[in-house]
Amino acid sequence: MMIALYRAPIKFGARSPWLRLPRSRPQHGQRNTSNSTPAKDSTNAAKQDKLPPHTPYEIPVEGAKAEPVDIPIQLWYHRLGPVSTFFRWFHRTQEKRPHAVQVSMTLITYLCGDLSAQEIGGEPYDGKRTLRMLTIGAIASIPGYKWFLFLGRNFNFQSKVASIATKVAVNQAVFTPIFNSYFFGMQALLTGEGPSGVITRIKATVPTSIVNSLKLWPAVTAFSFWVIPHQYRFMFSGIFAVAWQTYLSFLNRKEEKIELATDSMLRPVIPEGKVVK
Template sequence: MLSQIARIYQNGVSKYPYLAQGIQTAVLMSTGDIIAQKVVEKKASIDYKRNGNFLLIGFVGGLGLRKWYGFLSNSIKGNNKAIIAVKKVGVDQLVFAPIFIGVFISAVGMLQGSKPNEIKKKLEREYPDILKANYKIWPAVQLINFAFVPLNYQVVLVQVIAILWNTYISFKTNENTSPNGDYNARL
């Protein structure tokens, strides 16, 4: 059974790499949000609108990640696999991560119905902590990813590890909202 699933997955990733990685990222982002809601926040029921937002952001983000990893693969070349991996991590963490985190926080705010000034405050409040947490986890993960994982599997490796990350960012980007998803007066 597992070998059949693995074969179907390999076939899907080979034939439709963007679609497959968009779907897998959406599912794993949604999973992280459900864990945040049920385990971390101890909500009695799942906020499906919020979870749908994470599903949507995950799908679009998965497409973007695949495109980004393809760009890195085509742009950073050389003979030494370790040096190539270190260069990719440097570009990934100094260029992509800061931009992606800002876009992600803004997207969550927009999907929550926040006004531009509320999104700005959300960025000011959440961005520094999320970026610092990013730098504690992702450089090591990406070093392994870029050094040892084939391009078509880099997004899935990151997203499997990212279930805990997704739980953290779901909690972090929703900690100042009321149960119905509206910002409370703490802004």
């Protein structure tokens, strides 16, 4: 009787291959006459007898080399363990409380942008200015989040390139002018400007901001819709929004200085006791 030896497929974590021997049932009427076999071995033998004939059982063979096995391991996941953990936590939190997450991320973005702008401007820190920025960001966070969800659901064509190009064009033509007008208008309104002052601020800042937005946001928006999953697009855009809010805050402060200088020239301060002829 010949015994066939073969190797079983190597499982992950196995230390060595296995030698498989065919198991056959004892012949009819054959009894185990050995009295030296322990009770445990008798139990195992009874279980083995219930298996169908020619069922292999495994015996480890020492000294044999394990054959290489391709194991699909996501190396990037192991190398970026903390980052992956953060993204999983962020995704779960966003699914449970999407609006709270968007408001929190927006406030962080606007806070960082304002602090950077005040640092660049070289002026003493103004807490009221930061409070205005946070108020503007909190009001705009949910509409901005809804807008990008709207873009993701619409303008989807058979061509992915055409879809993304349309989304970018619609975003630049609709969202950017409305948001920039809201931002600079609210800045003027919160500083005590009247309707004419709000309109003047918008006319002076919005065209410049729209032109400069073409240098950044079309590329960011296209990459976001092309690569980034929809649940992470807002957070991805927030990375660039810090720099953008820094620029908007700086531009708004620059226009404020111009308006203050213009007002001082139109209404010069007259020293007390001096009579104007």
